[in-house]
Amino acid sequence: MIRVEHLYKNYGDSVKVLFDVNFTFEDGKTYAIIGSSGGGKSTFIRCLNMLEVPTSGDIFYNETKINDPKTDLARVREKIGMVFQNFNLFDHMKAIDNVTYALRKVKKMNAEEARAKGLSLLEKVGLRHRADAYPHQLSGGEKQRCAIARALAMEPDVLLFDEPTSALDPEMVGDVLDVMKDLAREGLTMIVVTHEMQFAHDISSRVVFMDKGVIAEEGTPQQLFEHPRQERTKEFLKRYRISSQS
Secondary structure, eight states: OEEEEEEEEEETTTEEEEEEEEEEEOTTOEEEEEOOTTSSHHHHHHHTTTSSOOSEEEEEETTEETTSTTSOHHHHHHHEEEEOTTOOOOTTSOHHHHHHHHHHHTSOOOHHHHHHHHHHHHHHTTOGGGTTOOGGGSOHHHHHHHHHHHHHHTOOSEEEEESTTTTSOHHHHHHHHHHHHHHHHTTOEEEEEOSOHHHHHHHOSEEEEEETTEEEEEEOHHHHHHSOOSHHHHHHHTTOOOOSOO
């Protein structure tokens, strides 16, 4: 469980990004964070594992206060994994080595064990046949699926996704979303900043609409997409066509 209390984030004195954000992310659920660009979504999710340092407020992972200077952030990030918009793979490493790097360096697995686990994870995301390819030989969708496998290698309790499909060509989005749907069905706790409204509707346990640095509305997909309460939410959702079944 991740609990956020009275979270604020400013850049200098003039740029205020998050305002008194309070929310609890429960275990085993998938959360979609939606909203217009510039609404604070990515800043919010990056605060959850301290890639962005809050100006004030508290973030708890279970009972550990993440933004306490005494907290071992490396240990926390083993449990709160992250998948980035632009993949962040090591260009000089094959796909299998990208996936197994942390297993060997952090978990001190021997090479044989790490490779076996890495191949299993690549198979999970449909990439076992590309294990020995370098990132420049992979499509954008393959790179993102490799990045997901790498994040899963550490066996996180929570996986954060910061717009995981926004850098992909449209025809590559589906394979990445299919992997994420499988993870959601398996019960992995996921927090996803996304512009993929159909995914948010079909897969999320809860949808969070952020606007101008605050959580303007949240609820089940059915509540938020079919019966939004706030005018700003209604206005945002007008541009999207959501089918009740994908």
